[in-house]
Amino acid sequence: MANKLETLMGSLRAVLGEAKIASLKTALDEVTLEVPASLWSEVALLLRDDPQLQFEQLIDACGIDYSTYKDGVWEGARFATVYHLLSYKYNVRLRVRVFCTDDAFPMVNSVVDVWPAINWFERESFDLYGIIYQGHPDLRRLLTDYGFVGHPFRKDFPLSGFVEMRYDAEQARVIYQAVTIEPREITPRIIREENYGGC
Template identity: 75%
Template sequence: MANKLETLMDSLRVALGDERIASMKCELNEVTIEVPAAKWHETALLLRDTPALHFESCIDCCGMDYSAYGDGAWQGLRFAAVYHLTSYKHNIRLRVRVFCADDDFPLLDSVVDVWNGINWFEREAFDLYGILFQGHPDLRRILTDYGFVGHPFRKDFPLSGYVEMRYDAEQKRVIYQPVTIEPREITPRIIREENYGGC
């Protein structure tokens, strides 16, 4: 396996060059590269079309919020998208991490035109983290309601949310209102039995 991973790393260096690989590491028998946001779309095309790489499938894309990473010790950019690529031809995987250049307006190029199966995954990252994918053909919420405020997987999103919805019998429709949950502390109940575990 080591030879296969070393071959992959060499092929990545040759095909992508230093300007497209911000960092590369091999941990837990998987190679991870970090690609600058400005070079992501052209790098995705090279990853797919270079014969020595041939990553014809992107099996996953997920958003990441690093704001609380390492108990707040993280000093880098806040938002990233992580892609998991597979080459069936070479029977190998690759993880690609792309950080958004602006924490206040997280934006990446969409790669739906490179791997069309990634459509819903980019929508999910947009919905849950607020990462915008420039060039996406249909970037809209996929898991939360259209009227939902905020992005629930961000580390600064409140646990109880901002608004709640309920059916109002008088108005005969669903209404939105500020959250009415009162914070409470749950104290676990401890049960002690005299003869627990004994005869």
């Protein structure tokens, strides 16, 4: 396995060159390539089309919020998108990470033209993390309600949310209102072995 990963890393360095690689690492029998956001569209095409790579299948893509990573000691950009690619020809997988350059307005170029399967993955990431995918043909919420405020997978999003909806019998419709749930801390009951089972 190590030989296959070394071959992949060598091919990535040969095709992309040092300028297009922010970081290239191997951990847990996987290669992780970090690409600068400004070069992502160009690198995506090379990953798919270059004869040495041929990552023709996008398996998964997701957003990540690093704001509390490593107990809040994380230094660097807050938001990233991680892509998992597969090359059928070489039977190898690749993880690609692209950090958004602006934490206040996270944005990455869409690669829906390169891998059409990413369409809903980018929409999901936009909905849950607020990452904008520039050039996406239909970037709108996918999992939350149309009137939803905020992005629920961000680490600073409150667990109870901002609004709740309920049916109002007087108005005969569903209405939105401010959250009325009182936040509380639940401490689990501790079961001691000597008292367990009534023995």
